[in-house]
Every structure is written in structure tokens, then in C-alpha cells.
Amino acid sequence: DTGVSQDPRHKITKRGQNVTFRCDPISEHNRLYWYRQTLGQGPEFLTYFQNEAQLEKSRLLSDRFSAERPKGSFSTLEIQRTEQGDSAMYLCASRGLAGNSGANVLTFGAGSRLTVL
């Protein structure tokens, strides 16, 4: 169990550019979540996958944001035409099936910090 991995850890980009973040969840976890955290705030829910199906999207997820989990394993979060307000930490978390030990717990990655200049 290597935990939840996120890449890149830091990304600096210019306004208007596209960026993509990758999340590799714990291998046996079928549920994957994306959160956004701005400075001094708690994480805010963006979207949730069960296997490859995207089951829930927050209204925070504007049409410039798209997330995929094509094979039910890793996930990508793409932000198109970035704006300065997109600067934040993007956190990925995963969770296993009910009945497994720790099933109620989200395990988070270390996050991908985005700075939009």
C-alpha cells in the first residue's frame, strides 16, 4: 500500500494555459474524490468517482474543469484557460468498499499546488 499519489506536486502556470493533475489512488479503493483547498480554508468537494463513473459534481466545478477516471484506476483533473482564482491546492482522496477495514475513512494524497500568474 503506497498511499495516494498526486503529480505534479507543484505547478506554476500563466493565466489562460491548461493544466492537468494526476491522482493514483490506493489500488484496492474503488472510490476517488477531488477537493480544492484555498489558503486558510478547509477542503471543498469538487467531484467523486466510483470506479470509472463520475457520480457527483459540485457546482464549484465550472465548465473549465473536467475530471476523468477512464479505467477506474488513476484519475486526471484538467483545468482549461486557467484564471488566477484557480490558484489552490488540489487534493485527491480515495476510499474502499464498505465492509473493508477503514472503509469509512478517506485517504488523502499530498496534493498538487497550482499557482496561476
Add this chain to the structure above:
Amino acid sequence: AQKITQTQPGMFVQEKEAVTLDCTYDTSDPSYGLFWYKQPSSGEMIFLIYQGSYDQQNATEGRYSLNFQKARKSANLVISASQLGDSAMYFCAMREGRQAGTALIFGKGTTLSVSS
């Protein structure tokens, strides 16, 4: 309305002392779960403790305990015998309902500083 409220932006405690971090929640769902996470400066969210709404006893995990007062809708985290490594942001979170995939809702956090 805020679902999770953490009213203490910052708390200071000396090593070996106990500290209580406050959390109140708002839900009309009878089934919910309450969580505490720690976020050190490295950024990773670390799970500390969980309390289910139907649990009869307060949860404990080592030096962490959760003071669950259902009628008051509060779920305060108590850290006993504070250590320098406890300095971090602490977030209270809630999952409402029984659906397995429901996302966590987080509070704004409390910064804990432990001094020697």
C-alpha cells in the same frame, strides 16, 4: 448555513498539556459520521478519529478522543499530552446520510501551535 463550524482560528498549548479543539455541525439527517483530520505544513491530510452518529461511546484513538455531544451537535477533539509534532491545522468534517459515496464536508480548520 455552515454545515461544520470551527470557531477557533488558532490555539496555543504547551507541551504535555491537553487541548480541546471545538467543532459544531448542522444536519437534519439522523445518520452521519464525524471525522477529524490533521494537516501539517507538508499538506497531506491525516485521518485522526471517527465518530458515527449512532455510536454510544465517544471515540478514542491513542492520545485523541472525540467529545461527542449529540444534543448540542458538537464533536470536539481532545488531544492529551500535546507534543511538538502536533503543531498543524486540524479540520473537522462530516459525512451525511448512509450512501457510501457521500463526500465529506469540511470546516475551516483550527491552527494548533504547541510550544516547549
